[in-house]
Amino acid sequence: MRIAISGSHSLGKSTLVRDFQAAHPDFQLFDEPYRELVARQERIHFGERASQRCNRLMTQQAIDRINQARLQMPETPVICDRSCLDFIPYSLYARAMGSNEGLPRGERLRTVEVRPDMQEKNGMPFPSDINAAFIEQLWSMILESQALASYDLIAFLPLTGEPGIDPCLENDGIRSVEGAYRAWVDAAFKQLYRHDLPARSPQACQVVEISGGRPERVKSLEEAIGLA
Template sequence: MRIAVSGTHRSGKSTLIDALSDLLPNYVAVDEPYHQLEEEGYAFAETPSVEDFEEQLARSIANLDEDPRDVLFDRCPVDFIGYLLAHEDRDAFDLDEWLPRVRRALRKLDLIVLVGIERPDRITLSASDDEALRLAVDEKLKELLLDDPYALEVEVLEVEGAPSARAKQVLEHLPVQEVQNKI
């Protein structure tokens, strides 16, 4: 299966990927596009620009084109649409231009696991974290994935609770033979 873990920054995505990697050792984990691009020398603005998020969106789409089955993706194209729609310069982003590519890419996923901000918040933020952006992106992602206003038509599982509970919810959602074959 091809599973993407989606959510705003500091929501527990990477922690969930780590837990799932331990539980599904035959799966390959793909790092989020930000880290991939940074490793390749891409210079992000101090405050990410629309262009920075579009670059990550393009990489996320490319990742879905390249990687084999049995993959855990840290983020998917919808994450970057959420950031772009919440960005202060969102009018510079042409969603309609990107939607056909995003829809094609998402067809290559079997499941998106949405890790939202919980109430009370389980994550302790640092002073440098942009709480307003974090909340806005969380809201946008829930709208995009759960309400599906752009007909993305992808299966979504929203998880909550402690990291071990989140991992258990994902495993329980997978077909029994998938879990048995991969453990």
């Protein structure tokens, strides 16, 4: 059983991964691709500053690890913090808000880079080189790699609009804390899972949407994979 938890940032994905793994310690946990790459001294930009290089690296990391899990340890259950599809919505955001193909200047959202060592793109008129052609390349990378077939389930955590369910934004020293950024990316994830993925690859993998408090999310995930 190979699972990925997917969705916009600051929605409790990592918390769900840890809670589920604590309840089912036989599952091997794969951390966010960002954290795995930073551990290898890679520099990863977010938001409107994201680059083709950054988002390609994270997509490839997610592809490689799930395919290796399927091929090299097929009997080991795995839960992943993020799927290989997660960097398409973030690339759409970077194109819209940070590239020369994006929205008119007055319509662009701006985020604050909270990491002191990642300030070099501040003030740039077009801090991202992500364009429509690159986003199509990401789709091709994912579909041609057959990584989606390596997931038994992708669990998507959407924003619900319910204050008692949606986690509050907190400054963890890494992620931007603008609510509009999280909401824009969430809308792109909803478009991805409800429309784009079924149109591009309808048989790729099973996707379920999960919401609720921490215990409810774990129970919903258990039910989705037949462990409840």
